[in-house]
Amino acid sequence: MTAERVAPAWTHTRISAEQYDSWSEEQCAGIEIVDGMVVTGPSASKRLRRLARLLANALDAAAGPDWNADTDFDVRLRDVPLTNRRPDVTVYRAETIDLTPTRPEHVLLVVGVVSPGSDTTDRSVKADQYAKAGIPFYWRVEQAATGVPIVYTYVLDPAIKAYRDGEMFTGMVKAAAPFSFEADLGAL
Template sequence: MTAESVPPAWMHQQITAELYDSLSEEQAQGIEIVDGMVVMVPSASLQHNRLAKKVAVALEAAGAPEWFADLDFDVRLHDVPLTVRRPDIVVYRASAVGAAPMRPEHILLVGEVVSPGSETTDRVFKPEQYAGAGIPFYWRIEQSAAGVPLVHTYLLDLAARTYRVGDVHAGVVEAAAPFPVKIDLTRP
């Protein structure tokens, strides 16, 4: 084992916001922080990234100029214990460009594309954390047995800080909220 393959000591201890903020972009890439502990996030497949990109591009076109959509960047859900997630899709206020760290109050919608190995995290843990942080909409995107993408939409019940189940779209998303959008996920 080479010195380069040994994880740094900070990956084995509880991370504070100050320590996380001191990490380089390269060090922070590929990790999330949950309750202060480092969680490794594997690289996504090309199919996963294409699906996320299609949804993000359509959401940005529908929400602009007030809302932008991007892929895979840090969202600071809590400072203590530190919780930083990297949603696959983030729709955020255009006025928040440059905000560091990006906080839930800047975010309208987060989306996760479920991959092998992320099923429980994307179906249970992340929605619970996003709802607890007050993010109004959550979309979960999965491949059906027939190979057609399914988009499960959720709306925040602010009083309960949980998501209510919305619609399930097969292949083509025609949603009225958070703004009218039509996304055909059946086309390459």
Template sequence: MTAETAPPAWMREQITAAEYDSWSEEQCAGIEIVDGMVVVSPSASKRHNRLARILANALDEAAGPEWNADTDFDVRLQDVPLTNRRPDVVVYRADTLDISPTRPEHVLLVVEVVFPGPETTDRIVKVDRYAKAGIAFYWRVEQAATCVPLIYTYILDPATRSYRTGDMFTGIIKTTAPFPTEIDLGRL
């Protein structure tokens, strides 16, 4: 590998929380940090982004004044080695709006919309990391061949720090936990 083709140092070496925190928003866009290593996320499709936005808007409306729902920001799962994930949707305490980084204790629910490429990460790796971090609810949205999304919900068992399977929904989410919610994802 020549100097022209070698990846930059930040892609080959672990970075610290302090180093990452010094980066600009542009430098942090499109990446996650896993065990101190930069992981570049592939660009999402318009369908993926629309699903995430519909979910975030509906969850924000249903959550009430104590919770906010947003897309596209980091959740700091641990400082050493640094692990930042960027869930597709995050429901977090409203009183932490101006606190950065967002930490697991600020988060009630994370949602991942699965798309080609990082399926194993969304289905297996992230589930384990979010549970170990203590995030109470995890939803995974699969984009079925029929274009009607399948939604799998998971609820944290705090004693084992692992998720137990909740309900599965096709197209319409109608649940009471973590708060009453009805969302029609079939209207894409």
């Protein structure tokens, strides 16, 4: 006898913002909604989750009182069709800490930590979605063969709703935008 795995019905139908907002945090964990459809990505390794958490802590400390940085929560890019992304790190307006959902106008910077299997999504798809939503800064973190993470930074060109290349950092990040920030990636 073989056991067949049957996907839940909600994985085959479009989800509205109202439906999604009624789900528990446990139901929303580990998924994103793109054009109303539930999508899952590869699970990040413990090393990459730790990198995201430490980077969020460093960004939070550097951001000042007007901004907070945190990991793994929804950013509502669009209501219809529903598109929620769950960046690895999000820097958002401190005054919006109790507002749900977090909207692009609340967000200053999103950081994607690339996992094996998320390369194309993090390099192209998510960057395009964040830019079209008007998020001013996007950073992509990749693991180099040396083991030291590389940070690629991007700055929104609001006239064309696309990111322009910023700086690239290996080892020590010394960014001036969106605020003064320094971190030793080798130590993360």
